[in-house]
Amino acid sequence: MPNVTFLPANMTVIADQAENLLRAAMRAGVHINSSCGGAGVCNKCRILLEQGQVQGEALPEGGWKACATFPVSDVVVRVPVESEMDRKVLRRPTARKAASWIKAQGEVTSWKLHPAVRKHVISLPQPSLQDSVSDLDRLKREVAQGRLQAISLEVDNQVLFNLPESVRSNDWRVTVSLMEGAKKDVRRLIRVEPGDTTGQHLAVAVDIGTTTVSAQLVDLRNGDVLGEASNYNPQISYGEDII
Ligand code: FES
Known part of the structure; x- marks a missing residue:
């Protein structure tokens, strides 16, 4: 052969x-x-x-x-x-510091960042003989009693693995990450971190195209793009268009 x-x-x-x-x-x-x-x-x-x-x-x-x-x-x-493939598509200039750039243009005055995931700091009361509910119920109770009281909570099973350690390692003060879903009054609890981590709130936005796959690291506090990378989608060998 x-x-x-x-x-x-x-x-x-x-x-x-x-x-x-x-x-x-x-x-x-x-x-x-x-x-x-x-x-x-x-x-x-x-x-x-x-x-x-x-x-x-x-x-x-x-x-x-x-x-x-x-x-x-x-x-x-x-x-x-x-x-x-034209490799220039991988180096297309993107709007770095997107949110800052948009603000600087002054053309979109009412633009408001609305990330699907938000962080909230919650202080939990410590367990006692009079208050011996589980860590998860304790967390849910505090969410329901605080400024998030209008929402109901769904919980990722993955969160439960680290929950006992997370709530205890910083004096029962935690940061919860809540994700919006299709239902208006429901949030999904996707992460619990010890202490206050609201100073760092990052996400990766991924664009899966038929020819290229691009990813941007975004600061969800202000919309700034902190980094980006792209490469060909290996499927292009099978055709550049999906018809
Ligand atoms: S791939 Fe050969 S002619 Fe289109």
Whole structure:
């Protein structure tokens, strides 16, 4: 079975002669544009043959259609720049310090940050012989009696694992993270931390696109973007569009 090497990535796979070069590239982890998903109609999967022999569909402008071309011998092929994903999409400038920027423009005066998760500091009374309810009931009771009294609480099971330690390690003062859900008066308790941690309230916003996956670290206290990263979504080898 022939070896197929893809340049410039310099990745080699052993290919079946019945396997087209687009499929071989997918297995090699090499991206070749393929808007039609290998159906043979978009002509975006052009590759250049540098060594060896192939059979299949040659393109009039030179090169071969990867989805319709098969290796006959060991081959070295080059993926030209236009057949690669435009890497600039990964470096698109984003609105750094988003909230500050919006405020600075002065165009959106009534813009208000409304994060789905909010932190609240709660001080719990210590247990006694007269007050021996469980830690969770104690917490729920305080939430119901405080300024959050209008809401009812759902509790993530994960919270229960650390609850006894969290409430005791800072003199029964904790920060609870409550997440809004579909129901207006219901909050989900997703985290309990010892002490007051409201000074740090971060979230990661993830945009899963068909070609790229981007993530931003956001300060939920003011909406500032603290960091960002993006990379190709590995599914692009199967087609850039989901139809
Ligand atoms: S022609 Fe569309 S992937 Fe080859």
